[in-house]
Amino acid sequence: MPNSLLRDPDxxxxxxxKTGGSTIRRGLWKSYDSPAxxxxxxxxxxxxxxxxxxxxxxxxxxxxxxxxxLGSYRGSLDDFAGIVMDDSIIYDRRxxxxxxxxxxxxxxxxxxxxxxxxxxEIYRFERFGEEIARLGARMxxxxxxxxxxxxxxxxxxxxxxxxxxxxRLVAFYERDFADLDxxxx
Numbered sequence: 001m002p003n004s005l006l007r008d009p010d011x012x013x014x015x016x017x018k019t020g021g022s023t024i025r026r027g028l029w030k031s032y033d034s035p036a037x038x039x040x041x042x043x044x045x046x047x048x049x050x051x052x053x054x055x056x057x058x059x060x061x062x063x064x065x066x067x068x069x070l071g072s073y074r075g076s077l078d079d080f081a082g083i084v085m086d087d088s089i090i091y092d093r094r095x096x097x098x099x100x101x102x103x104x105x106x107x108x109x110x111x112x113x114x115x116x117x118x119x120x121e122i123y124r125f126e127r128f129g130e131e132i133a134r135l136g137a138r139m140x141x142x143x144x145x146x147x148x149x150x151x152x153x154x155x156x157x158x159x160x161x162x163x164x165x166x167x168r169l170v171a172f173y174e175r176d177f178a179d180l181d182x183x184x185x
Contacts (some may be wrong), residue, residue, distance in 0.1 A: 001105075002035030003115055005044050009139050016113050017105040018062045019125045021052065022150045028132070028143055033156050037093040038113045050135060051116055053109050054125035056167070056173035057157035063105045065152035073098060081165055086139035089108050091128060109176045122180075141148065158185070 001015040001022075006029040013032075015021035025032060038051070049132045054062070054112035073080065083089060085104040091103040092113065109116055116122070121138065123131035129146065136143045154160070161169065169184050170177065170184045177184045 002037050003040055004035050005033040005047075007033060007140065010045065011047050012044060012049040014040075014049060014055060014119050016051055016109050016114050016116060018059045018066065018130055019052040019054045021111075023146055024052070024132075027146065037117070040115060044047060047073040048121070048138070049119050050121045050123065050138075051114075051119040051177075052115070052123045052125050052128075052131070053184050056109070056176040056180075057108070057161065057185070059104060059125075059171055060089040060169055060173075061154055061157045061160055062152060063102070066105070066150060067098075067102060069152045070150065071088075071098070072100070077160065081169060085168065108160060108173055108176045110179050147150055 001017045003015060004013045004025055006013050006025070008029075008031055013021070013025060013029075015025060028083045036044075060081075063084075064073075064077060067080070075083075080102065083102045083160050086103070087101075089099050091100065091107050095101055107113060121135075123135060125131075132143055134148060157166075166185060174184075178181065
């Protein structure tokens with residue numbers, strides 16, 4: 001997803017896919033300029049930069065659910081994981097195919113393309129309501145009810161991922177687990 005220069009109040013949102021970003025960008029702020037993929041443009045003002053992160057396996061299941069419930073993906077969870085972990089599939093702005101869109105939404109949160117290292121504050125999806133209130137306090141705003149966008153229905157990753165697939169995904173998202181302080185299963 002694009003990094004966005006949010007307006008009124010101005011700040012930079014580093015949008016990592018499947019972490020509540022559509023709710024933030026379109027539901028809470030509504031006005032934003034110049035989406036940028038894979039970088040923060042040099043001509044953007046030096047503003048507060050923030051991001052949301054999510055448990056890597058929960059994020060993976062959310063992406064699968066999004067592509068199957070709101071998109072046209074009809075493959076198995078194992079096939080989806082094969083796309084996610086296939087480094088030969090592009091994920092940047094050039095993405096056009098379904099596999100490329102899947103990769104874009106599922107590369108590790110700590111991947112340099114996501115620009116997470118440029119965030120001054122990182123919030124957690126697991127405490128979304130509390131974290132939105134904390135973000136609002138930081139920005140001098142009071143957000144009302146959250147208009148949750150792109151919500152899907154799915155079971156927990158603990159129930160959906162068999163041992164073998166779980167091991168492969170934990171290895172793939174190893175840096176996310178370590179750097180974002182999520183204990184691997």
